[in-house]
Amino acid sequence: MSFRSAVITFPGSNCDRDMAVALEQVSGTAPFRVWHGDAELPGELDFIALPGGFSYGDYLRSGAMAARSPIMQAVIAAAGRGVPVLGVCNGFQVLTEAGLLPGALMRNAGIRFVCREVPLVVENVSSLFTRCYRKGQQITVPVAHHDGNYFADAATLDRLEGEGRVAFRYADNPNGSARDIAGVLNEAGNVLGMMPHPERAVEPAHGSTDGRALFESAVKGLVGA
DSSP states (O other), X not given: OOOOEEEEEOTTBOSHHHHHHHHXXXXXXXXXXXXXXXXXXXXXXXXXXXXXXXXXXXXXXXXTTGGGSHHHHHHHHHHHTTOOEEEETHHHHHHHHTTSSSSEEEOOTTSSOEEEEEEEEEOOXXXXXXXXXXXXXXXXXXXXXXXXXXXXXXXXXXHHHHTTOEEEEESSOSSOOGGGEEEEEOTTSOEEEESSOGGGSSBGGGTBOTTHHHHXXXXXXXXXX
């Protein structure tokens, strides 16, 4: 059974090819490449990915304009039907701006671009995206962002933690993210936003393969590969 995935490209996306390559390497099937101006997604998708980059040049707010792109109505509808949606870096920003995840992404605490490998701790291993990890496992995944400081009010953070919706935490918080949060799930568990780039850690040439298990989790969970 094939794995039908799609990668959305916005003006200014620069990690869409990385995401597509990672999905093809793990699933064996190339994803559909979908332009932000399209009104519809391919049918019967198993997985949707919103990649990193600087959609619309990060004007207004990072992800704010991309969240209003025509394709996002189809993405929101698909997420509502239970289709898994992964947003990485700028994709995470788009998910919060589109209302698919709570909170917002703000400027890094040091007001500078951060680009390096960071250690993460896996918090949730029961989600579609994380079931191939171990609870408390420390992994290494690259980050590359200027607005990666996850922020939400105290009540929202308490709810995320109480409901087990924190997927990953920073072991070495590079951006001042609230409570070290690096990845957040929606209430249904089928939408994940994360700042670090798992698609840049799927093969030995990357220096780490710790991101591969995220994609393997999804493929095995959805098609039993």
